[in-house]
Amino acid sequence: MSRISCPVLARRTASAAEAAALVRPGDSVGISGFTGAGFPKAVPVALADRMQAARARGEDFQIGLWSGASTGPAVDGALAGVHGLSKRLPYNSDPDLRRLINAGEVDYVDAHLSHAAQQAWFGFYGDLDVAIIEVAAVLPNGLLVPGTSLGNNKTWLERAHKVVLEVNSWLPRDLEGFHDVYYGAAVPPHRIPIQLTHPMQRIGDPYLRVDPSKVVAVVETHAPDRNSPLDEPDDNSRAMAALLVDFLRHEVAAGRMPPGLLPLQSGVGSTPNAVMEGLLTAEFEGLTSFTEVIQDGLLDLLDAGKLTSVSATSFGLSPAGQQRFLDNVGSYKGRVLLRSQDISNHPELVRRLGVIAINGMIEADIYGNVNSSHVMGSAIMNGVGGSGDFARNAYLNFFVSDSLAKGGAISSIVPMVSHVDHTEHDVHVLITEQGLADLRGLSPTDRADRVIAHCAHPDYRDRLRDYVDRARAARPEARHTPHLLDEALGWHAAYLREGRM
């Protein structure tokens, strides 16, 4: 039975190739998709075919691509494969596209995920020509049942001149009711307070709206989301999870946090996920979550009854986790709510709710600056994502990483990070498998002592200590944040030169 129950929109049914033909070279295209969930499965592939053909004819065919966050091989991979992207924002994790970005072929605008929608509304990115949005169903009245992510879908549907819908029958029809699409947003000076005071409060509609006159094609698909096998937590991840859970226990005991904690945000990755696993066996009850992405660990906590509910913008599940969700979709209704990413990550809400933010990092320096996005200063890994939205406004933030990478050739604790995504003013707690450094309320010098003593790997500890000592001695009149500028990035430079720091 068709998922397209609206007579007006049913008449726009088209093939993926027909829909792709409506995209012109040079267009800016907004797509659905966040962490591999809810991206359009068919039209971008058909568009890549068109681009391939155009290239074979010696024609140029590139577009700018705007998403929620990361998509899947059928979007970024396919379009990268035919060199079809000139610009990409605000986030990507596709390895093929990453190579093109790092080759300087694609302009990548790596932005805070809560900023993308409003910057589009402000006109900072120019016009949006086409939106390609995956949905679970089109209701008789033309309202859209969203899919497994909301991301920037509302904004793209409203801003685009033309809209292509992909109706994916693989998505459970039961997704109806899982969404809360806030329609109270506006552009200054017309903004009003967002009246949300609890992670699960509904402030919007369960449906996306679309102006039917803009819908140029409705394409039926049946294809799964991308899902990524999740690494089984290793000893290091478990060690970091234990440190973090113990710290939360300590904060509760000190009266700095309620016994049921505060709403949890957990970044994508196996260590943040391991922390959720760590909470499974901890004593905390009645947990809540106000986060970006629902990984397996949150599902486990829900299933165990430790977590009462979770608000997010998307799923990021393993194959097993995805199957578990699909098999029991009804049981999660009312306990899982998906929001637009400008709401899930909104500074106003993150600060009001007092979120506990747990995010991975590439490296941190001894003074507490954190690099989330760049390898050795120049090559993008994925991007800042939502980490800045949450960390800056959190009640308490954690950044976690193994203390070593590349078999010990890289220390993730360095004299100076090679790129700053989170400044020394913003970082509360660093955790590696070596230990935890609580940096709250400390001066840079005190931070350095703690980070070196607690987080650095013993193989690098003495050299870091030596760096600080020499930096202090070198400029007695500049000891607020002692640095040796000739050496500050020397560890990274040595790695590039010699393959080890």
Added chain:
Amino acid sequence: MSRISCPVLARRTASAAEAAALVRPGDSVGISGFTGAGFPKAVPVALADRMQAARARGEDFQIGLWSGASTGPAVDGALAGVHGLSKRLPYNSDPDLRRLINAGEVDYVDAHLSHAAQQAWFGFYGDLDVAIIEVAAVLPNGLLVPGTSLGNNKTWLERAHKVVLEVNSWLPRDLEGFHDVYYGAAVPPHRIPIQLTHPMQRIGDPYLRVDPSKVVAVVETHAPDRNSPLDEPDDNSRAMAALLVDFLRHEVAAGRMPPGLLPLQSGVGSTPNAVMEGLLTAEFEGLTSFTEVIQDGLLDLLDAGKLTSVSATSFGLSPAGQQRFLDNVGSYKGRVLLRSQDISNHPELVRRLGVIAINGMIEADIYGNVNSSHVMGSAIMNGVGGSGDFARNAYLNFFVSDSLAKGGAISSIVPMVSHVDHTEHDVHVLITEQGLADLRGLSPTDRADRVIAHCAHPDYRDRLRDYVDRARAARPEARHTPHLLDEALGWHAAYLREGRM
């Protein structure tokens, strides 16, 4: 006639020396004061005398000092002079104290100004032993008429175990009615939306409250605020102001901003102030301001009727500006509103209102990272202040600086900043006297092109271009943010070694 009309509190009248005797070595002391306005004039000086005497006896006497922002010589200067501070937060601009911080003698916690109050409430800084708060009057019912700044006064009054009030009869008694102290704040999970939708909306009370049982001393003073002569705008400042005003004009014409603009925030300094002067002769009418500090330029705009009103947390006036305000205090009532700094700088409100943020900087790099706080990576200048609160959440932000410093020995546009306060994800527009670089929606490579072409001084432009070209060539697989890590901070290192970049 006494300003202390409350019989209960009148009985606590004491001398500054008596009040200072209530502060113990090792105490954490919260004081009023922001940009040299509203700091206590007498008790810290008396405390410094006590410390001096203690030192003469061979005893140690240091305290931790928490303020709103910068104070005056009678606080930071006096206490630094006797080495009386072990810790200082969240902001300082006193030259003597700066020297001690940079000598490594004082632990300085340089924090976002909207974060300080909540981090105190969260317990991140430990207990607050004493608050020393300047007010304009004590009403018969015990309510306090605040002075020329609100800063963190509400929080210090509520958090401190003991309270010392300084009632300064130099302050105009007419300050009554200029304040809006928000009493709806809470700690998560009890926070609610802040119901403010216009810069001048009142959401609080005109008075500060204090628990009379905590008031251990009330000291009468008669002493002026610090005021700093403001540099007459030079040609560079005027050039930058003209560029900025012209850009706003351009944004209005493009439909990206209403004709009356959006609420203005202007950082402390002569260039931001010159921008306000530039607006005096521009065509914009009905301007509003949601800012931290009221400098002369805003007063000029108010007097000219261009600016309808201004919301801030403090004044930062020149001697002439101060006199003008004092002489006409009644005429500003209803057009000037002072708020607590966690409200004046609140991310929720800055984002909702869509503030236009204009702040000075020390340096920017070609990729749009900005350093607001550190000289050559290690020595603190003042601190990040409120620049991060505003820039991150602004509708549009500008960072302004001369392209050269030290007679050309320093370029304020560098390959890589020596300290990051505002990341590449956060900076919209850079301005020097050379030109303006609009970085919105650009990739790092495109940003570098614009910053070098428009903002760098011609004397440094070729070397910057050469740096980027060589960085791109050196690592063809790492061209997202091309850097040469051996050279990235080499300009700063050269300056330290040779006195020029």
